């Protein structure tokens with residue numbers, strides 16, 4: 027069957043609007059480590075997918091899944107030591123104040139649940155998110171994800187604030203002034219709820235502001251804003267769906283990098299290495315208060331198979347020292363990517379932390395106008411060269427590079443060479 031024939035089948039049964047990567051979509055049939063293969067046996071370097079966090083089809087994860095699936099799979103209404111042990115182990119990776127977990131199957135569900143918890147505990151409905159963010163696809167969460175939701179679809183309980191990207195929005199301001207401006211925006215959003223007679227519930231943000239373009243934020247950036255949130259009786263939710271589990275190298279969690287302890291943390295994507303495992307970790311007083319007033323059960327979430335998978339992911343992260351790898355390989359990769367700036371005028375800014383990189387392509391370095399079309403071409407050329415990346419950001423002009431955590435210097439070399447060649451062809 028040709029790609030065209032398969033596409034036609036897909037369009038018929040899944041519709042034409044179900045998102046698909048690349049102008050020439052790839053039919054992937056196999057994966058191993060940082061590599062994936064298409065049906066013709068062509069190998070691609072996966073420099074984009076963070077879900078196979080410890081590598082595609084990691085044998086220890088596959089083995090843990092298969093062993094538990096062949097033993098028992100039920101749900102959390104039965105006692106199961108494996109689930110409890112995983113919950114204990116997972117929460118041990120957080121600040122002691124964040125000692126309780128509720129499992130979900132997706133990041134969207136985790137954010138939905140976290141919003142319900144802060145609404146229950148604050149008695150308010152008003153939620154603040156960041157402009158151009160994405161947090162998931164449920165009815166409440168999609169309203170906060172302004173990336174895909176225009177203002178008229180957000181409803182009365184949502185406000186969004188700009189993140190203040192130091193590359194584009196600095197406007198001559200110091201780091202402290204930038205943080206103060208962000209805090210002011212949060213304060214204004216809280217005040218606008220009061221003015222509308224809406225009680226404030228909380229603030230939700232992705233700890234690396236990844237869909238927003240991965241800005242490099244100054245130290246202490248969030249502190250004042252979060253003070254405003256708490257002073258107004260609200261709570262803050264740190265979305266670690268993209269940033270968590272050591273990806274940022276220096277820290278296990280993005281909120282640690284930001285120097286804050288959230289009220290709730292939401293987890294997903296890498297947590298199960300491809301198996302649907304996600305959750306909310308948080309302050310027990312909030313979770314207990316919510317759960318005592320709302321029966322919460324999620325049939326598949328945190329079942330014994332999921333717990334075995336989640337545990338195996340933590341085993342591999344520890345035994346293969348993948349957070350340290352993200353830190354070390356990440357540092358070298360960032361330098362090599364940054365060096366491309368000397369060869370390609372279109373690169374306005376290169377940013378990153380650990381194994382998470384953003385390359386901001388601009389029409390010219392003076393105006394910093396986004397080069398969205400060129401960025402799309404680069405993503406497609408990279409695919410043709412056998413390297414998978416994607417793009418994000420308000421102007422769709424930020425190359426997004428976020429490989430599995432076992433990415434090595436050798437892989438980084440392949441990535442940088444392919445990018446150099448693709449940019450040269452523009």
Ligand SMILES: Cc1ncc(COP(=O)(O)O)c(C=O)c1O
Pocket residue numbers: 131132133134135137160161162163232265267268294295
């Ligand atoms: C930051 C962030 N939060 C939440 C989600 C939603 O996760 P899921 O697709 O598992 O529902 C995503 C998905 O892209 C995300 O990037």
